Amino acid sequence: xxxxxxxxxxxxxxxxxxxxxxxxxxxxxxxxxxxxxxxxxxxxxxxxxxxxxxxxxxxxxxxxxxxxxxxxxxxxxxxxxxxxxxxxxxxxxxxxxxxxxxxxxxxxxxxxxxxxxxxxxxxxxxxxxxxxxxxxxxxxxxxxxxxxxxxxxx
Numbered sequence: 001x002x003x004x005x006x007x008x009x010x011x012x013x014x015x016x017x018x019x020x021x022x023x024x025x026x027x028x029x030x031x032x033x034x035x036x037x038x039x040x041x042x043x044x045x046x047x048x049x050x051x052x053x054x055x056x057x058x059x060x061x062x063x064x065x066x067x068x069x070x071x072x073x074x075x076x077x078x079x080x081x082x083x084x085x086x087x088x089x090x091x092x093x094x095x096x097x098x099x100x101x102x103x104x105x106x107x108x109x110x111x112x113x114x115x116x117x118x119x120x121x122x123x124x125x126x127x128x129x130x131x132x133x134x135x136x137x138x139x140x141x142x143x144x145x146x147x148x149x150x151x152x153x154x
Contacts, residue, residue, distance in 0.1 A: 003065045012039060012061065012071075017080030023047075023107050024095045030061045034070050036111070037077025043100075047107045054129065055111050085125070086110050088118035 013019050013028060021029040022038035031045035032038065033056040040048060040058075048056040059066060066074075087110065097103040109115040114122055124142065 003063060004061055008071065009061055012074055015075065015078035015080075017083060018078055020079065022079040022082060023110065024097060024103065032059050032061055032066075032074055033057060034059055034066075034073055036082060037073050038079050038082045039074070043103060044107060047100075047104045048111075050104070051108065051112055085118055085121050086114075087116045088121075090116040 009030070012032075018029070018039045020027055021041040021044055022033075022036075023040055023044040026041035026043070029039040029041045029044075031040045031042055031048075033040060033045075033048050035057045039061070045058050045060075048058045059070070093116075095106065097106065114125060117125065
């Protein structure tokens with residue numbers, strides 16, 4: 001039995017970027033990192049769990065019950081917005097992994113080392129970590145608002 005109604009899962013998949021895992025090319029991800037506000041596939045979810053809850057709080061969209069607050073975090077950010085922040089310096093690197101170690105290296109570089117992050121946003125993400133992982137998606141949400149304002153201005 002699904003803990004989340006299928007309609008909610010469908011709605012989450014309709015958020016820009018969410019039909020594909022935030023970290024690889026797998027379609028229709030059924031796992032989430034609550035504090036990052038992204039949907040991820042089962043393979044990437046295992047790596048996220050290994051990062052520790054201070055970096056990524058992983059839940060299954062089909063097995064775990066999620067609170068309204070947790071669902072709102074997922075609705076507020078989404079894969080497209082998060083990746084504009086965490087992958088802005090990624091360039092042409094393909095997110096296709098030959099093995100688990102390559103997947104683990106990329107995800108570690110992306111979220112713990114912040115290797116591909118937009119430099120303008122690095123400080124805010126690092127500060128949000130110090131104040132607790134709940135704040136990470138709040139930081140990304142602030143960035144989302146800035147990106148919206150910037151696109152309106154141009």
